Amino acid sequence: MLQLGIVIGAIALVVVLGSNIATTMARIGITPGFEFLERAANFEIGDNMIGFRAGESYARAIAAGLVNTAKIAVLGCCLATVLGVALGIMRLSGNLMLSGLVRWYVEIVRNTPLLLQLFFWTALAHALPPPRRAISAFELVFLSNRGVYVPGLVITNLALGTALASTIVLGGWLWLVWRGWRLRQVGLLAPLPASLLSTVALGVLFAAGNASISIELPAISGFNIRGGFSLTPEFAALLVGLTVKFSANIAEIVRAGLLSLRREQWDAALALGLHRGNVIRLVVLPQALRVITPLATSSYLDLVKDSSLAVAIGYPDLMNIVNTTANTTGQAFEALLIVVLLYLVLNLTVSALMNLYNSRVALRGERAA
Secondary structure (H helix, E strand, O other): OHHHHHHHHHHHHHHHHHHHHHHHHHHOOOOOOOHHHHOEOOOOOOOOOOOOOOOOEHHHHHHHHHHHHHHHHHHHHHHHHHHHHHHHHHHOOOOHHHHHHHHHHHHHHHOOOHHHHHHHHHHHHHOOOOHHHOEEEOOOEEEEOOEEEEOEEEEEOOOHHHHHHHHHHHHHHHHHHHHHHHHHHHOOOOHHHHHHHHHHHHHHHHHHOOOEEEEEOOEEEOOEEEOOEEEOHHHHHHHHHHHHHHHHHHHHHHHHHHHOOOHHHHHHHHHOOOOHHHHHHHHHHHHHHHHHHHHHHHHHHHHHHHHHHHHHOOOOOHHHHHHHHHHHHOOHHHHHHHHHHHHHHHHHHHHHHHHHHHHHHHHHHHHHO
């Protein structure tokens, strides 16, 4: 009876709050609903991948913000994982100086607020020299106060069928390389033949579809830098901030996972004549993944949610676009509901993918046991 009373009370509270919200919106002349999504948005989005322009619908603007959030989440998770794993392994190095530097890095980053770090990276990005005096690395990468410029791929005359076939080939290449790295020690498959086969297949597809691919290098032109692929200062600052912050967390997770194995595992692998690097890659790390993966999942979810701090540095992510939409339309409650649902979808997607991978790791560990 107590549980039933709590449920009824919660439902009544929601009904009362909903009624009050509807009454307040009617009093100030705002019609509840999501019809505003079809109206034209009167703002621009400087950095977006779907080509949004002022005058298009609010729904398309929110979609552009969602794509930006997904882009920063995917890149942030990948870079934080690579850097975090490397730092976690270096933390266990026998070199006291290297281990000490990594320890200080982890302690400083983990005990500093992410928002403060984002402000630091944003200020650093805007403090870079102008394009004509940009910092250059071998004339391939340029750092300026207008962004980061790197070489980019230019694909022309790419038909839909060629794009789909190329995607399938690339997916097969990734699978073959993954299998190759796992089976290389027994000589069943090697990454090099798989890479050559995929390269030939892509060449045939592009030739058959009259498509072409080239690398475009950035170059200083007048008062700007043209060509290549550019990252805005806000995007670069957000990506660096999230990568640095969560790489420190993942480094500690990796270190804990490696230390969770008994010392006999290391001694047995070394006794077989394996190099320390091969011991970590082939023996220790695969077993430690059973400890690392669940904790890394929490870090990935936090990274996705903390990407909403982009609103503080001006990057047009989902939170920023929805906030602007709420201010210009007055539909604050509907906008809040949209952003909650979209972040819920993003996090549930990340959680589902990581749980799938975790189940594969756990099953492999059980069979090995």
